[in-house]
Amino acid sequence: MNKIIKYVLYDIIRNKIVVAYTLFLLLLSIGLFNLGSSPEKGLLSLLNLVLLTVPLISIVFATTHFYNSYEFMELLVSQPIKRSKIFMSEFLGVTLSLSAAILIGIGIPVVLFAPGATGLYLVLTGVFITFIFVAMAFLASVITRDKAKGIGIALMLWFYFALIYDGIVLFILYSFGDYPLEYATLALTALNPVDLGRVMVLLNLDVSAMMGYTGALYKSIFGSGWGVGIAFLVLVLWVMVPLLLSRRAFTRRDL
């Protein structure tokens, strides 16, 4: 398995996209920290960016990578290696390289400009979102053999989580505004990893104090070690569910 991961990683690094991605994140983070008047403001802008670009790049990169290495996988399948092993190696190869990009591209500037728990949450959120969206990309790729269709599904997933979901939830909140929705909103947030990551970082920043009574309620939940622990647990679930589903599909289907 380690050997396969090594080859996958080697392949990814050779095509230089991940290197470009790392440089892009690094430049952006340093730029935002230098532009903003305070490190907190930098973190906030960085958060918005991470939540928009990281899922998009992860999902598109992982889908194209999966389709591009189809021949390699076919070759491996003909060898006496378990299919789940091949699949997991591919997954880890992609996620590890993209996570490394985040750790270098965002982690280093955060440590330099805004060290602290919130910065750590931001980087962790970025890493988790990478894992989650790569898992989703693999799910989209194993559903269909057609590359165009696969990328289409992946983009739809990104569109749904980054944009449509919030719109739907805001509409629901507006429609049911007469009911007490504090905890329902909390549950709805957990159903979208992007929102969960955003809320977790936001509520640990000073701005949360500006969010009034409801903000204070959520801060009491997310500000505690308990709340953060549960939030990360939910994120782990968000990685595991699509990953296990796609692994199951991969091991059973006709390549």
Added chain:
Amino acid sequence: MKNLSKYLIVCTAYALVCLLGSPAAFGDTLKVCTTCEYHSVKEAVRQAKAGDIVLVDGGVYKESGIEITQPISLIGRNNPVIDGQNSGQIITIKSSNVKLEGFTVQNVAVSYMRDDAAIRVADRQNIQILNNTVLNTYFGIYLQNADNSVVKGNVVKGENTGKIESSLGNAIHVWRTDGAEISNNRVEGHRDGIYFEYVTNSQVHENISERNNRYGLHFMFSDGNVYTQNIFRKNGAGVAVMYTRNIRMEHNTFEDNWGAAAYGLLLKDISQSVILNNTFRRNTTGIYMESSSRLDINSNDFERNGWAIRLLSSCIQDTFRLNNFTGNSFDVSTNGSPTMNLFEDNYWDKYSGYDLDKDKTGDVPYRPVSLYSMLVERVPPSVMFMRSFMVDLMDSIERVLPSFIPETLVDDRPQMKKIDHDSDRKLVQNLR
């Protein structure tokens, strides 16, 4: 020439004699210290006649229930400490024209029935309470029915950690008084920093009120007062101003009033008042306005608040001019559509219009109420989606094609550049 200088010298000498001799001419000086005639402040005060000076030297006096019944001056030298040892009220002033200066008064226990204070003035006028330190008391300085009194340069510090609102008193409590002057005091750790009820034509200047459990400044039914250059910081609920008209608030700073129910300035049923040149920084809500009318809110700075202004629809004829709004999560929010309020010539950092004719005023009107702020006002839990990409998108679309946000709340002349208030602030300070 020689005559003139001689005349001057004689004159000065005469004036000096007059000045130095005057206390002696009006009364005696009673000294209190361990080696003096009097060892107890209480005893000396009891013996003092009208016009006397009771001079207390440094040291700790474990006394309470000191009652001043004559117009005397009670003056502390070398910071004498009067320790009430939690046995009731310490100094009660029951005479007009009393001066109390230079003491440290400490330890008054909570008393729900009597509202014990360190220093209380009851129904007498022209009292001066200067440069005292009041520590660890229930109420600090309590003026009731004390017209034309001065409370100046005092420090009132309470212990409020872990205590609830109802077991705390106010630092400076003024009730039914006309023409009081409260200035240069520093109050902290009480329920309300400065509390006014039925206080009229009074001045509150250059006080610092911080870390109080409830309000930094709280006044009700107190018309015609002037508040300038005070700092209200980190109070549980900020500053509350209710049922009052004709007040001026100038050059005050409201900052760091954070929390679930914290306001920089809460205005309820206020009318015909002026709020000028104040700074609202890092409050959950900068100004919260309810049923307030004919206010002139002019040249203030709103920086990094959650809500800069929450204008409820019960407010009418309020004017907002030449204010700076920078870094606030929401500039203005409302629960309906308030009418007849005027926004003009303000600077909004979220304004994205242009200025083709270069008159430093934006050519497109700015709508300070965002769709999302309306949504949050209606459904508070949606605050969870703050800074979501969808929310930004929604707001941008609504700004271009307004359909939900109130038509009446609009700044037709938004400024392109931040308005500089700092220079004229210094100028005014110099003039004062």
